[in-house]
Amino acid sequence: MSNFLTTSIGRKFLMSVTGLFLMMFIMVHLTINLLLIFDDSGDLFNQGAHFMATNPAIKIMEPVLALGFLVHIIWSLVVSLQNMKARPIGYKQLNNSQSSSWASRNMLILGALIFVFLVMHIIQFFWKIKVTGDPLLQHVTVGGEEMENTYALVATLFKESLLYSIAYVVGAILLGMHLVHGFWSAFQTIGFANQIWLKRLKVVGAVFAIIIAIGFSVIPLYFQIKF
Amino acid sequence: MEKTINLTLKVWRQNGPKEKGRFETYQVSNISTDSSFLEMMDILNEQLISENKEPIAFDHDCREGICGMCSLYINGRPHGPDEDITTCQLHMRKFKDGETVTIEPWRAAAFPIIKDLIVDRTAFDTIIAAGGYVSVNTGGIPDANAIPIAKVAADEAMDAASCIGCGACVAACKNSSAMLFVSAKVSQLALLPQGKVEAKRRAKAMVAKMDELGFGGCTNTGACEVECPKNISISNISRLNREFLKARFSD
Numbered sequence: 001m002s003n004f005l006t007t008s009i010g011r012k013f014l015m016s017v018t019g020l021f022l023m024m025f026i027m028v029h030l031t032i033n034l035l036l037i038f039d040d041s042g043d044l045f046n047q048g049a050h051f052m053a054t055n056p057a058i059k060i061m062e063p064v065l066a067l068g069f070l071v072h073i074i075w076s077l078v079v080s081l082q083n084m085k086a087r088p089i090g091y092k093q094l095n096n097s098q099s100s101s102w103a104s105r106n107m108l109i110l111g112a113l114i115f116v117f118l119v120m121h122i123i124q125f126f127w128k129i130k131v132t133g134d135p136l137l138q139h140v141t142v143g144g145e146e147m148e149n150t151y152a153l154v155a156t157l158f159k160e161s162l163l164y165s166i167a168y169v170v171g172a173i174l175l176g177m178h179l180v181h182g183f184w185s186a187f188q189t190i191g192f193a194n195q196i197w198l199k200r201l202k203v204v205g206a207v208f209a210i211i212i213a214i215g216f217s218v219i220p221l222y223f224q225i226k227f
Numbered sequence: 228m229e230k231t232i233n234l235t236l237k238v239w240r241q242n243g244p245k246e247k248g249r250f251e252t253y254q255v256s257n258i259s260t261d262s263s264f265l266e267m268m269d270i271l272n273e274q275l276i277s278e279n280k281e282p283i284a285f286d287h288d289c290r291e292g293i294c295g296m297c298s299l300y301i302n303g304r305p306h307g308p309d310e311d312i313t314t315c316q317l318h319m320r321k322f323k324d325g326e327t328v329t330i331e332p333w334r335a336a337a338f339p340i341i342k343d344l345i346v347d348r349t350a351f352d353t354i355i356a357a358g359g360y361v362s363v364n365t366g367g368i369p370d371a372n373a374i375p376i377a378k379v380a381a382d383e384a385m386d387a388a389s390c391i392g393c394g395a396c397v398a399a400c401k402n403s404s405a406m407l408f409v410s411a412k413v414s415q416l417a418l419l420p421q422g423k424v425e426a427k428r429r430a431k432a433m434v435a436k437m438d439e440l441g442f443g444g445c446t447n448t449g450a451c452e453v454e455c456p457k458n459i460s461i462s463n464i465s466r467l468n469r470e471f472l473k474a475r476f477s478d
Contacts, residue, residue, distance in 0.1 A: 008404075008444035009434055009471045079444060083402035086336050086443030092237075092250065093329040095303025096401070099453035105401055107446065185447040188461070191469025195383075195462045 009189075011079050016189035018072040019182055023208075025065055026175070030215045037222045042151030043142045050147040053129075073115060080108045104181040110174055117171035124157060124164075125150075158223035165220035176213025183208050231257045232324040236271065238283055239331045241340050244347075248340070250329075260320040264307060265290060265297060267319055284343040290315040292456065295391030298398070299344055300331040305395035305454045313393060313456045333394050335403035336441040350440045351392050351408060358432035359412040361421050380418045387414035389457040396451035396459075402443030407451035409437050410467035411459045417470055427474035434471050 004010040032052060035045040052058050096105060103110060128134040129150060136152040158165050183205030187193055193201060233256040241248030255274070258267050265287050272282035288296035297314040301307035307317045322328060330344065338346040388411075396407035413430055416422025422429070445464055452461045 004475055006438075007434060007471075007475075008406075008438050008442075009468055010475070012444055012446075012468075013472065079446075083404070083443040083446065086403035086441060087334055087401075088336055089334055091300060091303065091331055091334055092239075093303040093331070095308075096450065098304060099399055099450040100401075100448035104446070104448040181447070188447050188465045189445075189468055191465055191472055193462060193465035195460060198460075198462050198465070 008082075011075070011082065012189045014075055015072065015079060016186040018068050018075070019186045020190075021065075021068045022072060023179070023183065023186070025068070026212060030212060033219055034215060036151065036154060036219050040226075042140075042149065042155065045151045045154075046140060046142050046147055046149060049150040050142075050145070053148075069118075073111070076108060076111055101181065103177045104185075107178065107181060110178040113174050114171065114178060117167070117174065120167065121171070125153065128153060155223055155227075158220045159227045162224065165224045168220040169217045172213045172216035175216070176209040179209035179212055180206055230260045230320075232260060232319065232322060232326075234258060234267075234322060234325070235327040237327060237329045238344070240283070240343055241332075242342065244339055244341060258319050260318065260322075262319050263290070263315055264299070264301070264317040264319065265315050284341075284345050286345050287315060292316045293391060295393035298333050298346065298394060300333060300398055302329055305333070305398040306393075306456055310453075311456055311458055313391075316456075333398040335394075335397050337403065337405070338394060338397065346394075348392070348394050350442070351394065351405070353440060354405065354409060354433055354436045355412060357436035358425070358429040359416070361416065362425060365421050374420055376419060384415050384418040387411040387418070387459065387463055390415075390455075390459050391457060393456060395454045395456060397442065399450040399454035400443065400445075401448060401450070402446060404445045404451075405437050405440075405442040406445040406464050406467065407455060407459055407461065409433050410461075410463035413467050413470055414463040417466065426470055427477065430467065430470040430474045434467070 005014060032045075032048045035048045038044060129137065129148065134153055136156055137148045137150065139146050140149045141147075158168070184193070184198070184201035187201050188198070233254070236253045236255060237250045238253060239248055240251045253271055253275075255267060255271050258270065262270075265285075268283065268285055275282045286296050286298050288294045290297075292313045292315060295313070297306075299306065299314045301314070301317070306312060306314045308321050309317050332338075332340055332344045333346045333348075335346075337350045338348055341347050390408060390411035392408060394408070397403050397405050400406075413426075413433060416429065417426045447461070447464075449461055452459065
């Protein structure tokens with residue numbers, strides 16, 4: 001096993017499994033976040049966020065998730081560097097668009113842009129909730145239980161800042177583009193594809209990517225349009 | 228009616244493996260649109276010889292699309308602007324009168340340039356030598372139905388075996404990955420009973436050799452499949468991944 005990660009397929013395998021893990025996270029993340037737009041009092045989302053923050057299973061998964069992100073990001077640089085070395089002299093004229101999609105060729109660039117978004121996103125929410133705190137987060141009581149008002153933190157940002165709302169929509173679209181290729185590619189890499197499943201996975205991947213992109217875009221747009 | 232065209236060609240010239248290369252521009256005129264791309268190259272070379280210049284070195288052999296010898300990266304695509312063909316099968320009717328055509332060699336660390344447009348594809352043979360065979364003598368042609376093989380498996384093995392090892396997959400891939408080639412060579416044996424015995428050893432050995440020779444990794448862009456003159460499917464790559472991972476995890 002020791003040199004498994006030095007083989008080209010081993011390297012890709014790690015990108016694939018971390019990618020699949022992050023996709024599972026993103027589904028949970030979207031589900032909880034959509035509670036934001038179904039209850040304008042904020043109680044529903046606050047309960048959801050409180051459940052996620054106090055649930056022991058989630059507490060265990062949090063560091064695993066952080067590790068998943070780190071491995072996926074750092075390892076992508078290792079893999080890309082290895083792949084660049086395989087073509088020291090490039091072509092003068094390239095006509096790539098005939099044979100492959102833009103997203104598939106630029107997963108590193110898409111990933112880097114998503115990383116920029118991720119840093120901003122963590123500073124705005126996760127960091128304030130877990131570390132620095134924020135006046136907006138003062139406790140509210142929902143159903144007899146006291147909890148942080150995370151709804152106020154999120155809703156205020158989207159209501160007050162058009163710029164950040166746009167940034168979140170762009171982030172969602174970038175993630176969608178990353179997933180259009182990433183979804184089926186992850187299954188292809190772990191060997192779960194054949195001539196029939198390749199087509200199915202591409203369709204499912206496209207649908208999945210569109211749901212993620214639209215789902216996350218709807219949240220800031222909802223606050224911008226309604227309030 | 229025969230039509231003729233005039234072209235400007237930008238061709239990569241390089242005197243030897245260690246020499247510095249450069250693009251040179253040539254004019255060819257009255258090229259019949261019925262001629263093949265390599266015939267056009269022949270005409271250009273005749274022209275160069277008559278001018279006492281060194282003709283352009285390029286690979287070719289059977290000129291009927293089955294040997295895999297001809298290469299050439301034409302206008303940004305391996306084997307030029309047509310689907311499912313090798314360069315010898317590319318016709319000049321695919322080009323417009325007055326067009327500028329850029330001709331480059333395959334670009335990959337594992338395919339060093341020998342001269343001009345000729346690259347050394349020995350790396351492919353080295354990968355085959357690492358495990359792309361069945362070690363025991365399986366005798367003559369077995370009686371029909373003596374070894375039951377599912378029709379689907381037989382079809383897929385046959386499709387994989389149609390790979391001619393031209394290297395267009397490596398040339399098309401942004402990572403210069405040889406995964407389509409290796410996956411076809413692993414699949415044609417892994418799908419059949421005669422090849423299953425050594426499947427694990429073969430997948431590991433061929434992937435290890437591919438990595439060692441400096442080919443890049445697969446990022447599933449699918450460019451190889453589109454540019455492959457024999458239409459080898461990237462589902463073979465998933466099979467190779469499966470075979471390789473199974474072999475590694477069972478160690």
